[in-house]
Amino acid sequence: MAFVTRFAPSPTGPLHLGHACSAILAHDMARAAGGRFLLRMEDTDLERSKPEYEAQILDDLTWLGLSWDGPVHRQSEHIDSYNARLEPLAARGLLYPCSCTRSDIRAALAAPQEGVAFTVYPGTCRGRGMDSRRPGDALRLDLAAALRVVGSPGFTETGPAHQGLHRIDPALALREIGDVVLSRKGEDIVAYFLASAFDDADQGISHVIRGEDLFAFTPVQVILQRLFGLPTPIYHHHRLIRDDQGKRLAKRDDARALAKYRAEGATPADIRRMVGL
Known part of the structure; x- marks a missing residue:
């Protein structure tokens, strides 16, 4: 390779x-x-x-x-492409529109999510159909539905703090990641981990080398890779x-x-x- x-x-x-x-x-x-x-x-x-x-x-x-x-590859030149590639997930019932604001989400959470990389969404808009999407709505991944499709995928880590094969625990992912936002309509915004997953595959990336603070984002990227049938690189998270x-x-x-x-x-x-x- x-x-x-x-x-x-x-x-x-x-x-x-x-x-x-x-x-x-x-x-x-x-x-x-x-x-x-x-x-x-x-x-x-x-x-x-x-x-x-x-x-x-x-x-x-x-x-x-x-x-x-x-x-140099600039993601801003490919936003329409990233959004278009979400359509198969919507067709499979793995996405839903969300009109919650950040303050709505914070108010609905029972307690701060300390020590995790994501603010775990409480599911306020889960169950809405794509036909209810309005301008300004975000698109969220229904993580529970996605995990039923991909199971417990794994990835290989070669960095000093997490060396070895890691299997994603669905229960832990639901508790610590939740239904992440993948894009926001009308603002031309796509999530870092979505655009990165597409680009890593399109550019033939075999090894992802980055800081240890991004290790927590790896499971959601691996889940997206499996949903889209993309290869999973080898990861190396270096000390900060x-x-x-x-x-x-x-x-x-x-x-x-x-x-x-x-x-x-x-x-x-x-x-x-x-x-x-």
Whole structure:
């Protein structure tokens, strides 16, 4: 199997050290295997994604000495395609429209969902038919129905914290993931994990290399892959780069932006050393 991986940032802010770790690791693993390293812009958030951030990302990656194979793939150019590919799920009764707002959902929850990646939806609109969909409605996956189709699919993880074969527990998935939103009508928004599942298959991605904070999103991506008959890549979730207080770096941490280190005279070798590579 050819080794094909990708770096897939969202152009909603500058790259920081955590991004550098993901990009360098994916690039180096692909080159060591004689494979391909692709660059994808996960810019489905049309309001927050900015061309100036994308330009900065490209400049930072080039400065780091990374090269990618083929043109940059931009998800914003494929939103209509992603939405069209949801039609088979709707026809199978696996989707339903949802008019709840975020505040509606929060009010309906009995308790905060601490320690999980998803706000688990209480099912307020479950049971609505697709013919009741109105402008502005979201489309949700009926997870219980989906799990009856796919069962307990598995995926292979090679990262340091979760190595091995993982089987998705349907009961746990219902409790910790719930009926996720896949798209929102009228706003040209599709979910990260949906667009990513399609793109990984379309681009022939064999290995997904990303931060450990995204491990919790893997089960829903694997479920979607099985529903659409897509291959499941091998996953590698690397350790996170944290600040001095042990907090995960995020885009709001401009003090950790690569542009700042560059301006202060850091070299690409300095960045590699700072992220443990």
